[in-house]
Amino acid sequence: MRAMVLDKPKQHLQLRDVPKAKPGRGQLLVRVSTCAVCRTDLHVVDGELPNPKLPLILGHQIVGRAEEIGEEHSTFEIRNSKFAVGDRVGIPWLGWTDGDCAYCRSGRENLCDNARFTGYTIDGGYAEFTVVDARFCFHLPDRYDDIEVAPLLCAGLIGYRSYRKTGKARRLGMYGFGNAAHLIAQIALYEARELFVFTRPGDKATQQAAKELGAVWAGGSDEMPPEKLDAAIIFASVGPLVPAALRALTKGGVVVCGGIHMTDIPSFPYADLWEERVITSVANLTRRDGEEFFEIAPRVPVRIQTETFSLEQANTALDLFRAGKLSATAVLTIAE
Numbered sequence: 280m281r282a283m284v285l286d287k288p289k290q291h292l293q294l295r296d297v298p299k300a301k302p303g304r305g306q307l308l309v310r311v312s313t314c315a316v317c318r319t320d321l322h323v324v325d326g327e328l329p330n331p332k333l334p335l336i337l338g339h340q341i342v343g344r345a346e347e348i349g350e351e352h353s354t355f356e357i358r359n360s361k362f363a364v365g366d367r368v369g370i371p372w373l374g375w376t377d378g379d380c381a382y383c384r385s386g387r388e389n390l391c392d393n394a395r396f397t398g399y400t401i402d403g404g405y406a407e408f409t410v411v412d413a414r415f416c417f418h419l420p421d422r423y424d425d426i427e428v429a430p431l432l433c434a435g436l437i438g439y440r441s442y443r444k445t446g447k448a449r450r451l452g453m454y455g456f457g458n459a460a461h462l463i464a465q466i467a468l469y470e471a472r473e474l475f476v477f478t479r480p481g482d483k484a485t486q487q488a489a490k491e492l493g494a495v496w497a498g499g500s501d502e503m504p505p506e507k508l509d510a511a512i513i514f515a516s517v518g519p520l521v522p523a524a525l526r527a528l529t530k531g532g533v534v535v536c537g538g539i540h541m542t543d544i545p546s547f548p549y550a551d552l553w554e555e556r557v558i559t560s561v562a563n564l565t566r567r568d569g570e571e572f573f574e575i576a577p578r579v580p581v582r583i584q585t586e587t588f589s590l591e592q593a594n595t596a597l598d599l600f601r602a603g604k605l606s607a608t609a610v611l612t613i614a615e
């Protein structure tokens with residue numbers, strides 16, 4: 280099968296013909312249709328995340344069709360499998376957990392000590408086929424086609440987990456207004472939150488786009504909002520935004536760091552944290568986050584702008600992403 284392979288961080292991916300993996304017990308062989316490109320892919324390529332599997336096939340927002348069910352399945356398991364051959368399958372970042380550690384046993388499989396991650400510690404979807412553990416895959420809402428649903432599998436799911444951590448916040452800030460923020464803003468507005476969007480100082484175009492979507496206020500990250508916020512989600516991987524967001528909060532407010540990687544956070548006076556303000560982060564997702572998100576997304580309905588690339592153009596998509604030159608979420612279209 281054709282695959283774009285990362286041999287070492289800080290290098291371009293290489294187009295290679297590699298053997299198709301065989302699905303084992305509980306696994307599916309999936310023919311990949313589309314795979315969206317995530318900022319995390321860039322962090323892996325750029326060497327900002329430790330210990331990726333190498334060589335590695337990136338990609339963890341994968342949509343495909345079940346081609347084969349692991350042949351070690353018993354007849355009983357095949358009959359009761361979540362997926363049949365030919366079914367559409369959505370494959371997210373969380374690829375496997377042990378089901379047995381203290382985190383898994385307390386409903387926090389996103390923190391599993393032994394978790395494996397698609398396109399990071401196991402091979403992902405920048406390829407014609409991928410092998411996955413069926414238990415961690417999702418059925419996807421029919422209203423979305425393979426291209427538009429792909430970005431929901433990470434930007435949507437992990438963004439949704441960040442959003443849920445803001446509780447019942449009425450005034451919600453978002454620092455950074457990229458793909459994940461844009462998706463989650465639609466859910467926040469659907470749930471009648473007041474949205475305050477912070478962009479790079481001077482980025483009037485993005486501020487305008489946020490207002491058009493329904494934000495009550497949009498401005499630079501160096502500005503204070505007109506009212507104190509109940510919560511803020513930081514989508515940009517910029518550490519100095521954490522104390523900035525903290526200063527914009529009301530008492531008891533929460534700052535949620537939504538990314539997997541962030542530059543260092545500068546020190547700040549304790550007074551900015553006092554009065555029960557909270558800083559927290561979000562790591563990975565649980566299957567429950569996915570099920571809730573795919574239930575609400577088509578009701579909103581969450582809409583997604585995409586820009587498509589072929590598998591062979593994966594490096595171009597990554598380079599444009601790094602340079603901030605994508606106008607929408609990049610999606611690799613692999614099979615017709």
Ligand SMILES: [Zn+2]
Pocket residue numbers: 376377378379380381382383384388390391392393394
């Ligand atoms: Zn575990």
Ligand SMILES: [Zn+2]
Pocket residue numbers: 317318319320339372433434
């Ligand atoms: Zn991602």
